[in-house]
Amino acid sequence: MADSAQKDVKPAYTPQTEPIPDDGKPFVPALLVIDMQNDFVYGSLAVPGASNIINRVNQLIDLPFTTKVATRDYHPDNHVSFAKTHQQEPFSRIIIYHPDDRDELKGLEQVLWPVHCVANTVGADFVPGLTQTMFEKTIFKGTHRKVESYSAFRDAWARDESELPGHLAEHGITDVFCVGLAGDFCVKYTALDAVDYGYRTWVVVDCVKSISQDEVAWDKLKNAGVHFTTSEFVKKRIA
Ligand code: VGL
Ligand code: ZN
Numbered sequence: 001m002a003d004s005a006q007k008d009v010k011p012a013y014t015p016q017t018e019p020i021p022d023d024g025k026p027f028v029p030a031l032l033v034i035d036m037q038n039d040f041v042y043g044s045l046a047v048p049g050a051s052n053i054i055n056r057v058n059q060l061i062d063l064p065f066t067t068k069v070a071t072r073d074y075h076p077d078n079h080v081s082f083a084k085t086h087q088q089e090p091f092s093r094i095i096i097y098h099p100d101d102r103d104e105l106k107g108l109e110q111v112l113w114p115v116h117c118v119a120n121t122v123g124a125d126f127v128p129g130l131t132q133t134m135f136e137k138t139i140f141k142g143t144h145r146k147v148e149s150y151s152a153f154r155d156a157w158a159r160d161e162s163e164l165p166g167h168l169a170e171h172g173i174t175d176v177f178c179v180g181l182a183g184d185f186c187v188k189y190t191a192l193d194a195v196d197y198g199y200r201t202w203v204v205v206d207c208v209k210s211i212s213q214d215e216v217a218w219d220k221l222k223n224a225g226v227h228f229t230t231s232e233f234v235k236k237r238i239a
Helices: 050-061 164-170 186-196 216-224 231-237
Strands: 029-034 067-073 093-096 108-111 137-141 175-181 200-209 227-229
Touching (some): 029 186, 050 175, 067 186, 175 186, 186 216
Antiparallel strands (some): 093 108
16 A cells, blocks of 8 residues: 555656646636545556655645535445446446436446445545545535446436536636546546536646556547646646
8 A cells, every 4th residue: 555656657648738828817717636535546446656646636735726626436336337236347348328218318338347436435535645624525426326427527428417517607617627536537527528518627637647548538638628737837827
C-alpha cells in the first residue's frame, strides 16, 4: 500500500493543454473530483499511478472554486458491471440493457469489471490523504443493481439524472473542471456529458490517470469539444 510502490506509467499520448482564458466573460468554475476511492487507487481496480495524483488534486481542492463536488462509485455487491455477476472473466464484454426500458433504449456494450467499490466497504471509501472536508456535495454512482453509470451527470443510457445538473445550475456554473479516476471511463463520460449540458469543460490532465494507456480517450474528448489544461494553469486562473 506504500505510495512509492506505484509506478507512474507514462501515457502513450498526452493532449495539448491550454491556459484558462481571463477574457472578461463570466467565469464561475466548479471542480469535479471523480472516484478518488481506495479500490481505484490501491484495490481491486487499481489505476496505474493513481496515488501520484492525490497531492495535486488536493492543491486544486484548496482553490476557491464556486463549488467542489466529489463522486463515488458505489455499487451493490451483485452489480451488473461485475464479471462475477455474470460468471464471466473480468475485462470481458457483454451487452447490457436498461432494466425498465429494454425496448426503447438500445443495448450498450459493457466491460465486466472485478468487484469494486461495493457500498459500505473500505474499497468504496475516499482514498486516505484526499482532502474530504471541502466537498459541497457527493454524488454516488452505480447504486442501482442493474444500471451502470460512469458519468456523474446521468446513467449510461442518459435516462436518469443525478443531482449534479441541478447543483451546477443552482450555482450558475460556466466552467467544469474534471479530475480523478479513471480517465478512460468515469472522467471521460463525465466530461462528455458536461459538454452536452453546455458547460465549458476542462480535463486537468496531470490530475487524471487511466486504466488503459490508449490515446483514443483523449481524441474522442477533444473532438467533442473538451479542453485540456494543467493544474499549473488552473492555479494561475483560480487564485
Ligand atoms: C470506473 C470502471 C468501473 C471509473 C467505475 O470510476 O472510471 N471504472 N467503474
Ligand atoms: Zn464501477
